[in-house]
Amino acid sequence: MTEFEAFSSCGALLVGLGFWGVMALPHLIRKVIGLNVMSAGVFLVLIALAGRTPGEEPDPVPQALVITGIVVAVSATALALSVIHRLFQDFDHTTLSNPEHE
Amino acid sequence: MIVSPIVQYGLVALVAAPLCASILCLILSKQALGWCSAAAAVQVVSAGAIVYEVVHAGPLRYSIGGWAAPLGIEWYVDGIGAVMLALVATVFSLLIPYAAGYFSSHGTDGESPPRAFWPTYMLSWTALNALFISGDIFNLYVTLELLTLTSVGLVGATGSAKALVAALRYLLVATSASLFYFLGVGLLYGTYGALDWQSLSEHASADFATVLAIAMMSVAMMTKTALFPLHFWLPGAHGIAPTPVSALLSGVVIKGTFYVQIRLWLFVAPEEVRTGPPQAVIATLAICAVFWGSLQALRQSDAKIVLAYSSVAQVGYLFFVFALIPGSSSELAWYGAVCTALSHATAKAAAFTAVGTIMEVAGTGEFRKWQGMARRAPVAVFALALAAASLMGLPPSGGFIGKWLLLSASFDQGRYCIAAALALGGLLTAVYMFKMIEVTIRSGSKLDEERASISLAARWVPLALATLAILLGVLATAPIALVEIGMPLQAGRVPE
Numbered sequence: 001m002t003e004f005e006a007f008s009s010c011g012a013l014l015v016g017l018g019f020w021g022v023m024a025l026p027h028l029i030r031k032v033i034g035l036n037v038m039s040a041g042v043f044l045v046l047i048a049l050a051g052r053t054p055g056e057e058p059d060p061v062p063q064a065l066v067i068t069g070i071v072v073a074v075s076a077t078a079l080a081l082s083v084i085h086r087l088f089q090d091f092d093h094t095t096l097s098n099p100e101h102e
Numbered sequence: 103m104i105v106s107p108i109v110q111y112g113l114v115a116l117v118a119a120p121l122c123a124s125i126l127c128l129i130l131s132k133q134a135l136g137w138c139s140a141a142a143a144v145q146v147v148s149a150g151a152i153v154y155e156v157v158h159a160g161p162l163r164y165s166i167g168g169w170a171a172p173l174g175i176e177w178y179v180d181g182i183g184a185v186m187l188a189l190v191a192t193v194f195s196l197l198i199p200y201a202a203g204y205f206s207s208h209g210t211d212g213e214s215p216p217r218a219f220w221p222t223y224m225l226s227w228t229a230l231n232a233l234f235i236s237g238d239i240f241n242l243y244v245t246l247e248l249l250t251l252t253s254v255g256l257v258g259a260t261g262s263a264k265a266l267v268a269a270l271r272y273l274l275v276a277t278s279a280s281l282f283y284f285l286g287v288g289l290l291y292g293t294y295g296a297l298d299w300q301s302l303s304e305h306a307s308a309d310f311a312t313v314l315a316i317a318m319m320s321v322a323m324m325t326k327t328a329l330f331p332l333h334f335w336l337p338g339a340h341g342i343a344p345t346p347v348s349a350l351l352s353g354v355v356i357k358g359t360f361y362v363q364i365r366l367w368l369f370v371a372p373e374e375v376r377t378g379p380p381q382a383v384i385a386t387l388a389i390c391a392v393f394w395g396s397l398q399a400l401r402q403s404d405a406k407i408v409l410a411y412s413s414v415a416q417v418g419y420l421f422f423v424f425a426l427i428p429g430s431s432s433e434l435a436w437y438g439a440v441c442t443a444l445s446h447a448t449a450k451a452a453a454f455t456a457v458g459t460i461m462e463v464a465g466t467g468e469f470r471k472w473q474g475m476a477r478r479a480p481v482a483v484f485a486l487a488l489a490a491a492s493l494m495g496l497p498p499s500g501g502f503i504g505k506w507l508l509l510s511a512s513f514d515q516g517r518y519c520i521a522a523a524l525a526l527g528g529l530l531t532a533v534y535m536f537k538m539i540e541v542t543i544r545s546g547s548k549l550d551e552e553r554a555s556i557s558l559a560a561r562w563v564p565l566a567l568a569t570l571a572i573l574l575g576v577l578a579t580a581p582i583a584l585v586e587i588g589m590p591l592q593a594g595r596v597p598e
Contacts, residue, residue, distance in 0.1 A: 038281050065291070069284055072243075072244065076247065076250075083258055
């Protein structure tokens with residue numbers, strides 16, 4: 001198995017795991033963790049693409065894409081966590097089920 | 103490349119003006135409305151200038167800062183992009199006074215919206231403008247994410263438990279979809295070594311990586327546009343959001359993601375991917391969307407949730423374009439899709455704002471309690487009726503033109519299931535919209551005839567939007583002629 005194949009299949013595995021986490025786990029923090037695992041998988045696939053020609057210089061474009069993607073993922077995680085925190089603080093609610101009051 | 107200064111400044115202003123306005127609204131929040139109005143004026147002028155340039159000079163291309171792709175960002179505006187820019191500029195500008203009036207009567211302290219509202223509003227405008235002028239698929243990812251994050255912020259603006267849960271569901275769903283889109287971008291880059299439309303459409307071939315990438319990106323866009331069965335997040339989010347936000351989300355935000363799907367499917371994907379089984383799958387999902395959305399809308403008792411399910415159904419109409427292109431008379435399907443998108447955006451925004459005004463007067467969102475509203479909020483009810491006419495597809499509204507074109511294309515190709523869905527969908531829309539409107543005409547239980555004091559904007563903005571929806575039908579040749587520039591059906595697709 002080449003280096004590219006190893007890393008990209010690992011990335012695909014992480015995407016699958018993360019997506020399962022987002023869909024199946026009930027607690028909101030776990031869903032956000034699943035989202036982050038998913039994004040780690042996507043970044044790994046892209047980094048593997050950067051080094052797809054062994055022996056030559058790595059391709060800078062996928063690396064630039066990944067850096068942007070990391071920034072976007074951090075912002076999305078920050079927003080998700082602040083909304084979850086507000087939901088917990090004001091209403092003591094930590095899942096996506098229908099809240100009882102209001 | 104040599105680009106005229108109008109194009110340079112116009113394109114940059116479209117992104118820079120709302121961005122600066124959002125920062126200014128955050129720092130100097132006392133004059134937030136002033137900054138927003140100034141930015142709106144700048145953008146309306148810029149959008150008009152860009153439309154003018156596209157009409158006279160053809161598709162526009164501009165590299166920011168003179169840095170060429172792939173590490174620089176290239177902007178590309180053709181007919182469909184220009185049409186969408188004009189739509190966004192109009193709807194956002196009209197919703198500014200409506201939102202100001204809405205929050206001054208609904209706000210928790212009775213005065214102004216939450217401090218983050220105007221900055222987030224202008225940021226979502228930035229995201230949509232940047233989305234429509236993107237020249238490569240990765241820039242689209244960034245603008246899609248910005249659009250998602252700002253929409254989530256707007257949905258959760260009220261801070262109630264239901265709003266926060268709906269906002270979180272929307273965030274998780276949309277961000278997962280964006281990640282699959284990003285993975286598709288990576289696969290396409292790995293296969294072709296380029297990110298911009300032109301290179302991709304020239305070199306695209308139907309090998310495994312490309313098909314997988316297109317499939318993932320399409321499913322991601324279907325999720326974000328809420329095509330059945332991935333629409334589950336929409337009724338909660340659009341129903342619970344403050345009314346100007348619902349108008350925005352149902353009106354323009356899902357048009358943005360629909361535009362991405364158009365770019366992907368009609369411009370990038372090779373012919374083999376777009377014909378055959380994928381067409382059948384999309385047609386089936388769209389037909390199910392029309393019926394499921396309409397039937398669910400019939401069951402609801404809250405007016406805003408009726409309109410949210412109506413959006414689910416109308417998204418089905420939009421997706422018929424992918425089932426009808428390529429095929430005979432596919433240009434009719436293309437024009438029909440554009441007309442449907444434009445008229446749905448304006449009509450749905452008009453319907454939401456009208457419902458918001460009626461809710462303010464009646465004090466409740468359950469339309470079964472709206473007796474006598476026609477006398478107490480006549481302009482709003484009239485606007486709702488006009489919007490309903492466009493949603494149903496009554497002539498001479500824009501919705502009728504869109505439906506007519508789509509029906510012509512589907513009859514031409516012998517796709518009678520699609521034609522039946524279009525016709526029956528219109529009938530079902532009539533039923534649930536009439537249910538809402540006919541209650542208002544009945545005499546009210548309270549016999550006081552005084553007109554409730556609603557702000558000027560709350561009274562007239564719905565009518566302005568609804569009139570736009572009707573005008574789009576009367577003046578339909580204008581957007582159609584504009585969209586012809588850079589149409590995806592010419593032989594070489596993206597023109598030089």
